[in-house]
Amino acid sequence: xxxxxxxLGCHSATPRVNAHPTSQFLTINxxxxxxDCGEGTQVQxxxxxxxxxxxxxxxxxxxxxxxxxxxxxxxxxxxLHKRNQELHIxxxxxxxxxxxxxxxxxxxxxxxxxxxxxxxxxxxxLIYEDEKVEVHTIPLKHRVYTNGFLFKEKEGMxxxxxxxxxxxxxIDVCDYRNLQLGKDFIxxxxxxxxxxxxxxxxTQGKSYAFCSDTMYDESIVPIIKNCDxxxxxxxxxxxxxxxAKTTMHSTAFEAATIAKMxxxxxxxxxxxxSRYTNLNDFKQEAQEVFKNTALTSAGKEFQL
Amino acid sequence: xxxxxxxLGCHSATPRVNAHPTSQFLTINxxxxxxDCGEGTQVQxxxxxxxxxxxxxxxxxxxxxxxxxxxxxxxxxxxLHKRNQELHIxxxxxxxxxxxxxxxxxxxxxxxxxxxxxxxxxxxxLIYEDEKVEVHTIPLKHRVYTNGFLFKEKEGMxxxxxxxxxxxxxIDVCDYRNLQLGKDFIxxxxxxxxxxxxxxxxTQGKSYAFCSDTMYDESIVPIIKNCDxxxxxxxxxxxxxxxAKTTMHSTAFEAATIAKMxxxxxxxxxxxxSRYTNLNDFKQEAQEVFKNTALTSAGKEFQL
Numbered sequence: 001x002x003x004x005x006x007x008l009g010c011h012s013a014t015p016r017v018n019a020h021p022t023s024q025f026l027t028i029n030x031x032x033x034x035x036d037c038g039e040g041t042q043v044q045x046x047x048x049x050x051x052x053x054x055x056x057x058x059x060x061x062x063x064x065x066x067x068x069x070x071x072x073x074x075x076x077x078x079x080l081h082k083r084n085q086e087l088h089i090x091x092x093x094x095x096x097x098x099x100x101x102x103x104x105x106x107x108x109x110x111x112x113x114x115x116x117x118x119x120x121x122x123x124x125x126l127i128y129e130d131e132k133v134e135v136h137t138i139p140l141k142h143r144v145y146t147n148g149f150l151f152k153e154k155e156g157m158x159x160x161x162x163x164x165x166x167x168x169x170x171i172d173v174c175d176y177r178n179l180q181l182g183k184d185f186i187x188x189x190x191x192x193x194x195x196x197x198x199x200x201x202x203t204q205g206k207s208y209a210f211c212s213d214t215m216y217d218e219s220i221v222p223i224i225k226n227c228d229x230x231x232x233x234x235x236x237x238x239x240x241x242x243x244a245k246t247t248m249h250s251t252a253f254e255a256a257t258i259a260k261m262x263x264x265x266x267x268x269x270x271x272x273x274s275r276y277t278n279l280n281d282f283k284q285e286a287q288e289v290f291k292n293t294a295l296t297s298a299g300k301e302f303q304l
Numbered sequence: 305x306x307x308x309x310x311x312l313g314c315h316s317a318t319p320r321v322n323a324h325p326t327s328q329f330l331t332i333n334x335x336x337x338x339x340d341c342g343e344g345t346q347v348q349x350x351x352x353x354x355x356x357x358x359x360x361x362x363x364x365x366x367x368x369x370x371x372x373x374x375x376x377x378x379x380x381x382x383x384l385h386k387r388n389q390e391l392h393i394x395x396x397x398x399x400x401x402x403x404x405x406x407x408x409x410x411x412x413x414x415x416x417x418x419x420x421x422x423x424x425x426x427x428x429x430l431i432y433e434d435e436k437v438e439v440h441t442i443p444l445k446h447r448v449y450t451n452g453f454l455f456k457e458k459e460g461m462x463x464x465x466x467x468x469x470x471x472x473x474x475i476d477v478c479d480y481r482n483l484q485l486g487k488d489f490i491x492x493x494x495x496x497x498x499x500x501x502x503x504x505x506x507t508q509g510k511s512y513a514f515c516s517d518t519m520y521d522e523s524i525v526p527i528i529k530n531c532d533x534x535x536x537x538x539x540x541x542x543x544x545x546x547x548a549k550t551t552m553h554s555t556a557f558e559a560a561t562i563a564k565m566x567x568x569x570x571x572x573x574x575x576x577x578s579r580y581t582n583l584n585d586f587k588q589e590a591q592e593v594f595k596n597t598a599l600t601s602a603g604k605e606f607q608l
Binding site (some may be wrong): 042076094097144 | 317318320321326343344346347350351368369374376377381396401405406410411446449485524
């Protein structure tokens with residue numbers, strides 16, 4: 001079990017020479033996901049040699065350009081590369097129309113399954129699930145309909161306690177699977193050995209919560225409670241907290257307050273406004289409230 | 305009178321770390337135009353410090369992504385920068401729908417006049433004209449509806465031949481404008497001095513023809529005849545002339561043949577396929593037919 005996050009861009013608004021809009025590349029339990037896809041994301045994926053043809057699902061938080069203008073280009077590149085693996089796109093209602101219109105105008109033939117999962121709910125919902133991973137939406141408060149995403153590893157199977165198993169003599173390799181699944185063991189004499197005598201608790205699944213863009217909103221705390229890693233946008237510092245409110249963004253102080261309330265293990269911050277030149281000011285402001293805070297930057301990796 | 309062209313990108317298909325899709329920045333008689341706008345164009349404009357807020361008109365050849373996916377991002381940036389100057393966009397029918405849909409989805413407020421001039425004609429037409437510049441379409445043959453563009457400086461006023469004017473004694477500064485406009489001069493005794501005795505021919509207006517994407521098509525020759533600078537796409541070398549035909553692109557040999565037939569003064573080539581690593585092969589192949597050929601590359605300038 002592992003989570004590996006690579007930041008592709010962490011600046012707000014317009015793409016600039018050394019400031020790329022939001023996008024993150026996430027591998028979780030061998031699943032490969034892309035989160036947001038600002039203009040130029042496909043070049044960033046190439047730059048960091050991330051093997052982007054493996055991307056199975058793309059999660060788009062909202063339909064502001066700095067979070068999705070690179071999506072149509074990435075899909076077009078997949079087609080030119082003759083992709084045949086399915087691609088699932090999760091994002092606000094409207095995303096399908098805009099992508100399909102552009103494919104239609106270019107008379108492009110789609111040579112792989114392209115599935116849109118359009119989101120409209122204002123409550124958190126489970127939008128992706130397989131045997132090892134779950135993804136839930138985190139409804140955010142922004143100028144347009146926006147979701148963050150909570151990526152969770154599912155709890156694994158119970159671990160065999162071999163010392164105890166061997167002592168029982170009767171337990172065969174064929175029984176191991178049932179033990180891992182939590183079943184008790186019935187001996188030949190009909191007596192029962194409780195599962196927790198023979199096994200140890202499974203490794204706890206890790207979780208990553210992505211929250212961009214949003215104003216300060218305590219209602220997300222129960223959804224992201226105890227997450228291992230929290231990305232929360234910090235467009236502004238607290239000197240511009242009124243502007244943050246008007247534009248429905250957050251300050252570093254506010255992001256850190258959310259991290260503290262949620263009892264997150266680590267906070268990472270980004271979506272910096274271009275007006276700030278010293279990004280360490282963001283870290284400093286956040287750390288006054290929540291010590292374990294790190295800045296994001298293009299190419300930076302976070303591992304759990 | 306002057307034409308200055310800066311190449312922003314000259315590669316085909318997908319944007320890569322050091323290979324940018326088609327876009328060109330053109331100043332002609334103090335008008336500022338953008339030709340095509342692949343993904344990442346706004347970053348290229350910034351990189352080469354081209355003062356892109358001055359762009360008055362954007363000409364889009366066709367709706368394949370490598371020629372226009374950067375347009376919505378550029379328009380969004382103009383809005384964030386609180387542009388108030390009008391912006392005119394010339395391109396195939398459909399371009400308005402796709403841009404407006406994306407603005408609508410992001411609930412973006414347009415704070416400047418945004419005008420779309422959708423093209424449908426299959427014959428060359430005059431699409432832009434002011435007192436100093438004309439732009440005509442060059443219908444091209446590609447997989448979707450495509451136009452090249454012919455940018456022409458209008459002929460200036462006639463030049464005063466001061467030696468001859470002074471000899472006449474009677475001619476006042478107030479008469480100069482009429483002479484520049486080509487009028488004859490009437491002396492006090494009622495006799496007439498023909499204009500061409502007192503003036504010299506105006507500087508000839510220069511022209512730039514942009515042709516991308518297209519298969520080999522001699523029918524464009526009369527439209528671009530005698531142009532001073534011709535950009536013609538060369539996606540392939542002649543070893544892949546059959547593929548060029550199938551995909552409706554051109555080889556370097558074909559581009560040079562068009563330049564020769566059109567008696568262009570200079571040919572510049574681009575839209576190189578990523579399969580070629582040595583771009584000098586394109587130059588060499590073209591120069592076998594048309595000597596005055598240059599490669600385009602990002603940041604390169606051509607002046608007339």
